[in-house]
Amino acid sequence: MSMCEFVAVTRPGYNSSELKKTVNSLNESYRGRITFLEIPALSISSTDIRHRVLSGQTIKYLVPSPVEEYILKFGLYSPDFNSIPEADAINARLHSVLTPKRYKHTQGVAEESAKLAKRYGADIKKAYTAGLLHDCAKCFTDGEKLKLCRAYGVELDDVLKAQPDLTHSFLGARIAEAEYGIRDKDILNAVAYHTTGRENMSLLEKIVFIADLIEPNRDYYKGLDKIRKLAYNNIDDAVISGLERTIEYNRERKRVIHPLGIKALEYLKEEKNEQH
Ligand SMILES: [Fe+2]
Ligand SMILES: [Fe+2]
Incomplete structure (x- = not known):
């Protein structure tokens, strides 16, 4: 009020005596700043x-x-809009916290997730949002990640303590909820399990897991073409292939494999056997 002049326009059915009363009750310095304008009754x-x-x-x-x-x-x-904040707002924030390379990767994962969602009949907007946010906690140092995990109540098992970077997915889900206003559980789970996977993943979780591995800005790795092809053919086969690749990649680097990933792989393979 101290900064602006207001123009108040009437709406159909306004009560002029009520309006006068309200105006008169206003402080003198405010009253002088309001201009009343009676307009033809167009009900919008x-x-x-x-x-x-x-x-x-x-x-x-x-x-x-x-x-x-x-x-x-x-x-x-x-x-469903009210439960998911606008992509523009999420993007602006991510742009300010991620490195340019990570931001580009994030855009790629969001778009790939949306494409996969379209292919498999999942919710495109949810897939896009989960893709955008999947690495939202990747920008912190290892020390910061561990500290934030404690603050947000992310349980630290031995594997996570030994490899703090792996916390970025679980921590990302908490941050997506607390700082980006995401309430949708499926989106939050897709962020939480995008690195390890888990047993009985939802379609959205599978989509983000795969999109992360195949988005167009990804540097080439052995097996990328195969996963890209499988992704649009059979999402479960793509996830199996992706999990195998992730496990192999970490073994070569002498890293401890997170049990969630091993369980995810066993689960999918068993499910596949049952189908045959
Ligand atoms: Fe990630
Ligand atoms: Fe990623």
Whole structure:
């Protein structure tokens, strides 16, 4: 109020005597800053616009066309929108905390996840969001990661203590929830298990796990082409291949393999055998 001049416009059905009362109750210095404008009764309210979008009715002529395009493009006011913050806001924040290379990788994983979601009939927006956030805790040093794990209550087993970088996925899920406002459990789990996998992964978890391994900006590694091909053919085969590759890669580097990854692999192989 101290910075702006306000123009108050009337809405259909306003009560002029109520309005006068309200205005008169305002502090003198504020009252002088408000100009009242009576406009013809055109009933446009934001609530009405939201309801129209929600129920699939047009909002043409109720908002300027760039606003209409924006609302539709970002799926604002759609039933699941309120539970997932806008990608723009997440992106801006990630851009400021990640290295340029990591940020580019993040964009690649988000887009690949969305493509995979489309292929397998998963929720595209959830896949895109999970892809964007999967490495949101990767930017911290090992020391910071361990400290944050304690602060956020991420349980540190021996494997994680020995390899603090591995905490970035579990920690990432907590940070996605607390700092990026993600409430959707499936998205949070896809972030949490994108490195190790786990038994009985959801489709979204599999999608982000694979997208992380095959996104277009990934440096070449042995087996990449095979996983890329499998990814769009049979997601389970792709995850099996991805897990085998991750386990082999870590063995070669004499790292301890996280038991979650081994269990994830056993689970998928068993499930596959049962199908045959
Ligand atoms: Fe990661
Ligand atoms: Fe990643």
